[in-house]
Amino acid sequence: MSLMRQSFGRLRGPDPDRVRPLNPNPDDHVCRGIQGTVRPDLGPPPKARVRCLDFFYGNRQVLFDNNLEVPSNRVTAIIGPSGCGKSTHLRAYNRIFELYPGRRARGEIMLDGVDVLAPGVDVIDLRRRVGMIFQQPTTFPMSVFDNVAFGLRLHASLRADALRFEVEQALGSVGLWDEVRDRLNAPAASLSGGQQQRLCVARALAIRPELLLMDEPTSAIDPIGTSRIEDLILGLKRRVTVVIVTHNLQQAARVSDFMAFFYEGRVVEFGPTSQVFHRPSEHLTEDYLSGRFG
Numbered sequence: 001m002s003l004m005r006q007s008f009g010r011l012r013g014p015d016p017d018r019v020r021p022l023n024p025n026p027d028d029h030v031c032r033g034i035q036g037t038v039r040p041d042l043g044p045p046p047k048a049r050v051r052c053l054d055f056f057y058g059n060r061q062v063l064f065d066n067n068l069e070v071p072s073n074r075v076t077a078i079i080g081p082s083g084c085g086k087s088t089h090l091r092a093y094n095r096i097f098e099l100y101p102g103r104r105a106r107g108e109i110m111l112d113g114v115d116v117l118a119p120g121v122d123v124i125d126l127r128r129r130v131g132m133i134f135q136q137p138t139t140f141p142m143s144v145f146d147n148v149a150f151g152l153r154l155h156a157s158l159r160a161d162a163l164r165f166e167v168e169q170a171l172g173s174v175g176l177w178d179e180v181r182d183r184l185n186a187p188a189a190s191l192s193g194g195q196q197q198r199l200c201v202a203r204a205l206a207i208r209p210e211l212l213l214m215d216e217p218t219s220a221i222d223p224i225g226t227s228r229i230e231d232l233i234l235g236l237k238r239r240v241t242v243v244i245v246t247h248n249l250q251q252a253a254r255v256s257d258f259m260a261f262f263y264e265g266r267v268v269e270f271g272p273t274s275q276v277f278h279r280p281s282e283h284l285t286e287d288y289l290s291g292r293f294g
């Protein structure tokens with residue numbers, strides 16, 4: 001299927017005959033387990049395994065039996081129409097949803113064999129291991145240097161010269177060092193939007209996460225900034241596993257190795273990106289990629 005087809009207007013909802021019914025009773029914890037399109041049948045071992053993940057905002061269930069495996073040192077893209085649960089799914093991996101009352105996840109998210117949703121998990125350490133980049137750059141109201149040093153000061157006790165070295169490395173790894181080396185004490189807010197987003201990536205990378213979650217990281221950034229972030233993502237997988245939510249199908253095609261298509265809180269299809277794009281196994285995926293709805 002040509003990627004150009006996705007530029008067709010998004011006109012209406014999907015063909016009802018192609019949509020599987022949702023669980024009529026959200027209290028039934030129906031779990032498909034490892035059946036279905038959970039894991040691409042090739043590639044590296046999973047960094048994270050999501051099993052039977054349900055999610056609730058209050059009494060309202062918005063994720064249903066999500067199952068997938070996130071391959072190590074690869075980029076996995078999550079696509080799907082607005083409101084299908086992409087951000088909610090992503091925010092379960094580091095339990096950031098728990099910062100807000102009334103939100104509940106049920107199921108399992110195994111990170112290197114440990115269920116991060118289990119009671120007793122050290123969420124501070126979890127959030128060090130699982131970093132997050134949001135749609136809008138979330139720089140802290142402090143200097144460029146202090147933004148990157150923030151997590152290092154929290155998680156490692158480094159001498160001043162070692163701290164400076166780590167900050168320089170992190171800024172270098174996102175291609176920002178040469179742009180900000182003379183402005184390290186300037187407020188982060190004085191950088192451009194694209195630079196701020198790369199600063200956020202540097203801040204996340206400085207504490208050496210194993211998994212980096214990116215929720216539409218380029219949607220607020222101009223094309224040049226977007227291209228730099230995409231190049232950065234491609235280089236990142238040597239050191240980290242990436243899960244990225246994007247509305248931009250071309251971006252998913254450019255940066256991801258694997259792709260999951262979500263619809264109404266469910267994982268409809270998951271596989272190698274080229275396969276999902278060119279030979280989707282579900283009609284619903286094909287309809288979405290063709291621009292028949294969305």
Ligand SMILES: Nc1ncnc2c1ncn2[C@@H]1O[C@H](COP(=O)(O)OP(=O)(O)OP(=O)(O)O)[C@@H](O)[C@H]1O
Nearest residue numbers: 057060062080081082083084085086087088089247
């Ligand atoms: N704070 C909240 N309280 C109640 N329901 C919510 C809340 N946040 C999201 N939802 C609902 O959960 C569902 C999934 O939302 P989510 O934000 O995960 O979708 P999304 O796929 O990321 O959408 P988008 O592409 O627009 O960002 C939607 O029906 C949404 O209305």
Ligand SMILES: [Mg+2]
Nearest residue numbers: 086087088215
């Ligand atoms: Mg979202």
